[in-house]
Amino acid sequence: MTEIEEYVDSQEFIVPYNCVVLIKQVPDTKRLTGRAMNDDGTVNRGALPAIFNPEDLNALELALQIKEYFGGTVTVITMGPPAASEVLRDSLYRGADDAILISDRRCAASDTLATSYILSCAVKKLDYDIVLCGRQAIDGDTAQVGPQLAEKLGITQITYVQELIELKDKTVIARRNIGNGWQQVKAKLPILLTVIGEANEPRAAAAKRLMKYKKARTQLEVAAALADENPQATGTEVKKLAALADNRCKELEKKGLLIKLWDLDFLGPDFNWCGRDGSPTKVHRIQSVVLEAKESKEVEPTPDGIAAMVHELIEEHTIG
Amino acid sequence: MIDVNTNGEVWVFAEQHGGNLEDTGLELLSKGAELADKLGVKLAALLLGDNCTTLADKLAHHGADKVYLAQHQLLENYQTNSYAKVIYDLIHKYEPQIVLYGATPCGRDLAPRIASAAKAGLTADCTDLQIGDHKISKTDKVYKNLLFQIRPAFGGNIIATIINYDRWPQMATVREGVMPMPEPDTKRKAEVVTESVEVAPDDLPLEILDEHIQEKKVNLKASRIIVAGGAGVGSKANFKLIWDLAHSLGGAPAGTRAAVDLGFIDHDHQVGQTGTTVRPSLYIAVGISGAIQHQAGMSESKKIVAVNNDPEAPIFNIAHYKIVGDLNDVVPKMIKAIREKA
Numbered sequence: 001m002t003e004i005e006e007y008v009d010s011q012e013f014i015v016p017y018n019c020v021v022l023i024k025q026v027p028d029t030k031r032l033t034g035r036a037m038n039d040d041g042t043v044n045r046g047a048l049p050a051i052f053n054p055e056d057l058n059a060l061e062l063a064l065q066i067k068e069y070f071g072g073t074v075t076v077i078t079m080g081p082p083a084a085s086e087v088l089r090d091s092l093y094r095g096a097d098d099a100i101l102i103s104d105r106r107c108a109a110s111d112t113l114a115t116s117y118i119l120s121c122a123v124k125k126l127d128y129d130i131v132l133c134g135r136q137a138i139d140g141d142t143a144q145v146g147p148q149l150a151e152k153l154g155i156t157q158i159t160y161v162q163e164l165i166e167l168k169d170k171t172v173i174a175r176r177n178i179g180n181g182w183q184q185v186k187a188k189l190p191i192l193l194t195v196i197g198e199a200n201e202p203r204a205a206a207a208k209r210l211m212k213y214k215k216a217r218t219q220l221e222v223a224a225a226l227a228d229e230n231p232q233a234t235g236t237e238v239k240k241l242a243a244l245a246d247n248r249c250k251e252l253e254k255k256g257l258l259i260k261l262w263d264l265d266f267l268g269p270d271f272n273w274c275g276r277d278g279s280p281t282k283v284h285r286i287q288s289v290v291l292e293a294k295e296s297k298e299v300e301p302t303p304d305g306i307a308a309m310v311h312e313l314i315e316e317h318t319i320g
Numbered sequence: 321m322i323d324v325n326t327n328g329e330v331w332v333f334a335e336q337h338g339g340n341l342e343d344t345g346l347e348l349l350s351k352g353a354e355l356a357d358k359l360g361v362k363l364a365a366l367l368l369g370d371n372c373t374t375l376a377d378k379l380a381h382h383g384a385d386k387v388y389l390a391q392h393q394l395l396e397n398y399q400t401n402s403y404a405k406v407i408y409d410l411i412h413k414y415e416p417q418i419v420l421y422g423a424t425p426c427g428r429d430l431a432p433r434i435a436s437a438a439k440a441g442l443t444a445d446c447t448d449l450q451i452g453d454h455k456i457s458k459t460d461k462v463y464k465n466l467l468f469q470i471r472p473a474f475g476g477n478i479i480a481t482i483i484n485y486d487r488w489p490q491m492a493t494v495r496e497g498v499m500p501m502p503e504p505d506t507k508r509k510a511e512v513v514t515e516s517v518e519v520a521p522d523d524l525p526l527e528i529l530d531e532h533i534q535e536k537k538v539n540l541k542a543s544r545i546i547v548a549g550g551a552g553v554g555s556k557a558n559f560k561l562i563w564d565l566a567h568s569l570g571g572a573p574a575g576t577r578a579a580v581d582l583g584f585i586d587h588d589h590q591v592g593q594t595g596t597t598v599r600p601s602l603y604i605a606v607g608i609s610g611a612i613q614h615q616a617g618m619s620e621s622k623k624i625v626a627v628n629n630d631p632e633a634p635i636f637n638i639a640h641y642k643i644v645g646d647l648n649d650v651v652p653k654m655i656k657a658i659r660e661k662a
């Protein structure tokens with residue numbers, strides 16, 4: 001070993017890492033406040049309050065810990081309707097540096113494949129070392145977007161991460177939950193990690209950051225607020241409002257309070273792979289699971305009585 | 321993405337670790353056989369590993385007509401990229417119409433990676449699979465014999481049936497333990513198709529440093545169906561009824577604190593305030609009076625069936641189906657009815 005090599009070897013060189021965290025605003029499926037389905041068969045999202053997907057908070061926490069120890073940046077991205085900016089603000093309160101909302105009508109009806117494709121177009125625009133996602137979102141529980149995104153980015157994935165053991169020399173060692181135990185794996189960066197709930201205890205919002213970032217807005221929110229203030233606006237007034245919105249956005253940007261809004265024109269994807277057209281899976285049918293305990297039934301302890309009950313349970317997919 | 325076809329086989333990924341086949345793959349073979357029969361095509365198992373030729377027989381016994389065997393030194397241990405690459409190549413070579421995986425941590429790590437590369441649809445955590453037709457209401461066009469991928473969504477508040485008709489293969493992961501596993505038929509034989517595969521060190525970006533497998537304990541929380549027994553079951557020997565009923569449903573056996581204290585069943589299986597809190601789709605309470613401490617651990621079950629000889633037992637207050645009778649008579653009848661219907 002030369003003197004320099006020895007010197008390098010003896011130092012714990014701490015290099016910064018840029019983390020990108022993919023988050024999702026989801027209906028709180030555990031706190032159902034009304035009927036889950038509308039009469040027309042669509043999901044009644046109004047019955048379900050919107051929250052920060054729990055395991056995405058664990059992914060964000062891990063990214064923030066990496067930043068605290070090694071330096072670097074934490075950028076949060078979500079794809080969703082304009083109101084999804086709420087989880088981005090929440091991320092800023094907790095310590096994220098930058099927030100991006102992907103919102104575009106043409107994203108609607110995307111399944112996991114189309115979603116991961118659109119997200120990959122966004123992540124590719126950033127300079128990243130580590131991409132983090134929650135293992136799964138509680139609305140669909142699919143756990144598919146993480147691995148699909150890793151494939152689209154052409155990077156290695158480590159799913160079900162329960163602990164980050166080491167990050168050194170652009171190499172990560174992580175412990176992953178494999179169901180009936182754990183596995184410790186090592187891989188080179190760049191990498192995508194999907195994080196499970198037991199990985200950490202997500203921090204709360206910091207009061208100072210909350211005071212600052214509660215004013216953070218997307219351009220959509222700025223425009224919507226102006227439209228609300230001027231409901232009667234017509235013709236040239238509308239144009240004026242648009243100019244005013246631009247000005248307000250510029251002011252927010254100067255203060256670091258503008259949440260970036262990326263649409264598909266900006267991302268420049270192949271539209272064949274976005275939205276409904278880009279989604280191979282389609283819904284054939286949706287059935288509501290009756291939540292409130294129906295009137296209970298007396299079942300005769302005879303072969304016929306029991307067979308009729310079993311038949312009912314199979315019909316409603318409780319069995320099978 | 322492969323072409324939509326109606327003569328492609330039904331494939332099941334036969335997950336194995338260290339030469340042991342996972343139950344989920346075997347469960348899927350019985351469901352896969354049913355689907356393949358309806359479609360009039362062959363059922364094939366996909367076996368990847370090293371020195372695992374002997375496992376092919378077991379796959380045949382569980383229903384595989386064919387076993388695609390891909391062996392390579394570098395396939396000995398599961399890794400996302402190497403397995404995804406081999407399966408992706410096989411899908412493009414043989415164009416199966418359906419590919420099924422267990423929704424195990426391994427299956428859920430692997431299947432989305434393949435789906436993304438193949439630009440194919442994938443439905444996660446299915447609890448049932450059927451063959452059926454789909455009509456596009458706008459055009460009246462009917463797609464025949466599609467794979468109905470049935471799964472709970474929105475935290476179990478709805479059941480969705482997912483299909484894909486224009487991009488194939490149709491792929492799904494299937495929840496562990498939801499498909500019954502019939503007795504193997506040791507006389508069955510399968511055609512073994514040996515595939516020569518190329519795997520390079522680059523396909524193994526992970527270095528597996530250490531692995532720790534815990535003794536398999538029951539995971540009540542993950543169980544869709546739970547069959548629980550109480551003190552009323554009477555003895556450890558009689559608790560076999562609870563295990564048998566649970567197995568017939570692909571569910572997990574459980575017990576009350578009283579049953580655990582009496583030594584009928586292990587504490588890992590205890591439901592209630594001092595045990596595990598569960599909210600399965602179906603909870604069958606057998607010989608359980610329904611103490612409030614027990615109800616606290618299971619009252620959020622979607623459907624509750626109670627069997628008790630005391631019509632005044634509190635468990636009946638929260639049960640959807642009340643069966644007043646002797647459990648030694650009722651439980652065997654239930655098992656028989658389930659076996660006949662399923």
